[in-house]
Structures are given as structure tokens and as C-alpha cells.
Amino acid sequence: GAVVSQHPSRVICKSGTSVKIECRSLDFQATTMFWYRQFPKQSLMLMATSNEGSKATYEQGVEKDKFLINHASLTLSTLTVTSAHPEDSSFYICSARPRDRANSGNTIYFGEGSWLTVV
Amino acid sequence: LAKTTQPISMDSYEGQEVNITCSHNNIATNDYITWYQQFPSQGPRFIIQGYKTKVTNEVASLFIPADRKSSTLSLPRVSLSDTAVYYCLVGASGGYNKLIFGAGTRLAVHP
Numbered sequence: 001g002a003v004v005s006q007h008p009s010r011v012i013c014k015s016g017t018s019v020k021i022e023c024r025s026l027d028f029q030a031t032t033m034f035w036y037r038q039f040p041k042q043s044l045m046l047m048a049t050s051n052e053g054s055k056a057t058y059e060q061g062v063e064k065d066k067f068l069i070n071h072a073s074l075t076l077s078t079l080t081v082t083s084a085h086p087e088d089s090s091f092y093i094c095s096a097r098p099r100d101r102a103n104s105g106n107t108i109y110f111g112e113g114s115w116l117t118v119v
Numbered sequence: 120l121a122k123t124t125q126p127i128s129m130d131s132y133e134g135q136e137v138n139i140t141c142s143h144n145n146i147a148t149n150d151y152i153t154w155y156q157q158f159p160s161q162g163p164r165f166i167i168q169g170y171k172t173k174v175t176n177e178v179a180s181l182f183i184p185a186d187r188k189s190s191t192l193s194l195p196r197v198s199l200s201d202t203a204v205y206y207c208l209v210g211a212s213g214g215y216n217k218l219i220f221g222a223g224t225r226l227a228v229h230p
Contacts, residue, residue, distance in 0.1 A: 110162035
């Protein structure tokens with residue numbers, strides 16, 4: 001199946017600093033990538049949708065200036081948490097929709113997730 | 120976006136068949152139904168997807184009635200490793216269409 005890789009899998013940063021999480025589709029091109037965050041024992045919450053070469057669309061309540069999303073190529077999207085605070089500590093998950101839907105159906109594939117801890 | 124409703128939790132025993140039903144009364148004509156499995160500290164893993172009737176793959180079956188207002192994920196002969204959260208999602212293919220997660224069903228398989 002299609003593989004989506006996230007890096008880093010775990011990161012600890014100091015309060016006030018910025019941290020970047022990468023999401024790569026390894027064996028397919030992704031026209032659309034999605035970023036979710038998940039708190040312990042809760043469901044995934046969609047943060048934003050990014051399309052290659054255009055600005056991301058953020059869900060209501062998600063600060064676009066705090067969570068910077070870049071989708072510079074068909075295989076890479078990045079999420080940068082700026083001026084991180086302890087309440088930003090969470091599990092961040094990306095997903096990608098293959099460009100070639102004829103062979104992949106209508107499936108969206110998810111990365112392994114990235115744990116962010118802000119101290 | 121169609122909202123989904125699933126049981127919060129289910130319990131089963133090894134070797135049994137587990138059926139998890141999801142309600143999606145407002146499903147749109149071009150929406151597909153997709154089920155994902157999630158283990159702790161991992162991203163969701165695709166299980167199965169369907170549009171209507173029945174779909175079967177090597178790990179599960181998906182039953183969708185004619186009105187498509189619900190769907191049932193069937194896991195044959197579960198094992199301890201099937202203990203996870205299962206999410207039912209509905210959404211259209213392509214473009215900007217996004218997948219919104221509901222609460223999911225927490226399945227616990229016991230020895």
C-alpha cells in the first residue's frame with residue numbers, strides 16, 4: 001500500500017521556540033495533504049488541508065499564523081509550530097490523497113504521527 | 120460533511136467475529152465509506168472502503184445497505200492484536216474533500 005512518512009516521530013522543544021514536522025509521500029504523488037492533531041484518548045481533529053502550490057485551508061479555530069503549513073511539492077508537506085507552548089503538546093498526524101486515484105481508489109493514507117512535547 | 124455515529128466501545132473474545140456498525144444518515148450521493156484502524160501512538164491504518172453493497176478484502180468485510188445510511192465493518196475471528204480504535208468515515212473522493220473523524224469505536228479483544 002501507499003506509504004506516508006513523518007519526521008521526526010518524537011520531538012521535544014522549549015517553550016517559545018518553533019518546530020517543524022515533515023510529511024512525505026514515499027511512493028506516490030499527493031495533490032492534497034491533511035494535518036490532524038490528536039490528544040490522548042481523543043479522536044483526530046483536522047487542522048488544515050494543503051494543496052500543492054497553494055495556501056493551506058485551515059479549520060475554524062486553528063491559528064494559521066501559529067501552525068504554518070507548506071506544501072511545496074507533490075511529495076512533501078511541512079507543519080511548523082511557531083512560538084510553541086506547553087498546550088501545543090500533542091500527537092500530530094498527516095495524511096495524503098494520491099494524485100493517481102485510478103489505482104488507489106478514494107483512500108487517504110496516514111503517516112505514523114509525530115509526538116510534540118513542549119517544555 | 121456527513122456525520123457518523125458509532126458505538127463508543129465494544130468487547131469481544133479471541134476467535135469471535137466482530138461487527139461494528141456506523142450510522143451516516145446524511146451521506147451524500149458521491150460519498151464513499153472508509154474504515155480505519157488506529158493503535159495507540161500510531162497513525163490510522165486503512166482497512167476497507169466501499170460505496171454500496173458488500174466489499175471484502177483479506178482482513179475485513181464491509182456491508183452497506185441499499186439506502187447507504189449505515190455500514191457494518193465485519194472482522195472475522197479477531198485476535199488480541201485487533202484491539203484498537205476503529206473509525207468510520209464518509210467523504211467524497213478527490214480534490215479538497217476532507218475526512219472528518221468521529222469518536223470511533225474502541226474495541227477490546229480478550230483472551
